Amino acid sequence: MPAAPPPPPLVKRVSPAAWIALVWGASTLFTLLTTFRLPGETEPAQWPAAQLYRWDGLTFLALSTALAVQGGRLLHRRPLLAVALTILAGILETATLGVAELPLAQYLTTMVALYFVAAAHPRRTGLVALAMAVGTLILYLAVRMLRGWPAGTSAELAVALVTVIAWLLGNSAHESREHAQRLGAELSAQAVTAERLRIAREMHDTVAHSIGIIALQAGAASRVATAHPEAALTAMRAVENEGRRTLAGLRRMLVALRAADPGQDPDTVPAGLADVDRLAATTTAAGVRVEVRRLGEPCPLPPDIDLSAFRIIQESVTNVVRHAGTRACRVTVDFRDERELAVEITDDGLGQGTSTDTGFGLVGMRERVALLHGEFTAAPRAEGGFRVTARLPLPVAVR
Structure with missing residues (x-):
């Protein structure tokens, strides 16, 4: 049983x-405390105003608090409106303090x-938010000066100055994430290329020599078939033996390529959607509950579609465990009118993350589907969390 992943940082x-x-x-709370004479002070930092x-004053405080909370809720979907609401909340609360600035x-x-906003959204959006702030x-200062x-x-x-520093910190986080994503994409592309080269080398080593021998033996058999039938029979037996050895080698290679881990026993490797429940049980035991839902009338699937659908679910659930920072996710397997198979994996986690490992990840899933x-598709959800969907058309024979 795999160990449960460590929890993400508090941030x-x-x-x-x-x-x-x-x-x-x-x-x-800090503003309210400044209206009291705290230990070591001869008088409060500021005198109580209407707020207390x-x-x-209490009405303005409640209204500004509602605006600030609503701004936080809209931060992901409508960032500029969220910043505007927090600014308005600060102005309303300041109006009850009797001070000369925000x-x-x-x-x-x-x-x-x-x-x-600067960390999670495009730079243009961050710059507009900075200009607003x-x-x-x-x-605010100009109005006070004009009014005397x-x-x-x-x-x-x-x-x-502190506002600009906050934007710089967010922009730096945004650039770091983009750099990590570019690095991850490059590493994934390198991994895909390396895997293809490895497969090409294995195919060459397994097939090229054997096919050459088979061609030579078959040619020799055809030349002596009439004059020396015993020699022709010997050559054809050699062709048969070499063909069987080549076929066995190809089978071993394909089983190894389909294994999830290089050292995993091929007989225990999950082969398709029938193993989704076992995957869910294993992941649930590791600490992340996986809810599996099946829609439509199941039908027999070709091995490539069955395996690809399972691998997409497996990789998505693994990403939830490693990066989402949540304790649950949902897997939906939908047979749509026997025309296509749709799988969807959703969670309510962070909706974003940076992973610079050398595995296929989203790139590998996209390549499988292509x-x-x-x-x-794979993207954060508007309501929070992340969604991975794959739609695989079914062959006419399956329909």
Whole structure:
């Protein structure tokens, strides 16, 4: 039984929406604490304002909290709207504090949202979000100056500087992930090429010499068939023996190529969708529950389609165990009107990850499906998590 994988780091176990809520709660608590005289202080860092003692201040606080939480929920699907909501939440909370600038504590949630946008979305989206965040600070100071109100310019410059740093950190994470993906794609391509070369070498070593001997023996038999039938019979027996040895060698090679691990016993290698339940049981025992659902009327499948469908499920479930950071996934096997076989693997995990191992991964699954003239997709889900789907057309004989 394989050992359960180690849990992902805390940063990856907590979703961006949860981080937004945690940071907002912490910054609000910090703001409230500054209105009290803490140990070692002669007076509070700031005097209590409407936020603590008036119903309108508490209303603004509740409204700003709702905006910040909603911004965290929209961070994945509508990042710019999410950043706008966190900015508005910070402004509403600041309005009850009686200060001359947008404080760092009230803008910290926007900075965290900006980091996640820069890290997980295209650079253009991140730059627009940065312009929104910094532009709001400039506009806030400009309005106060035009109205003749005090403006905390120095403090606001510090907030703007930290905002830019948050974007730089997120952009750096984005570039690191893209580099890892490019490196993984290159390594996968190299692995595919190396595997094809290995298969070509094995085919050459197994077949070329034997076919040459068979051709020579068959030619000799045809030349002496009339004059020396005993010699012709001997040559044909040699052809038969060499053919059997070649066929046995090809079978051993194909069994080895179909094995999941080089050292695995070929007799125990799963061969198709009939072994999905065993795969689910093994994975569940390792700590990740696999729910298997079958739709449509099952029908006998060609070995290549049966094996490819199982390998896609196996690789996807392995990716869930290694990278998704979740404890459950769902596998759907759908026989659609006996015209195609569809498999879908979904999870509610992180929806993204970086893997630089030299295995086939998504590249190998896509290649399997392409060889069978099917359709393959693998992408994060809008509601969170990741989805892998493969549609394999069935031959007319199966229908």
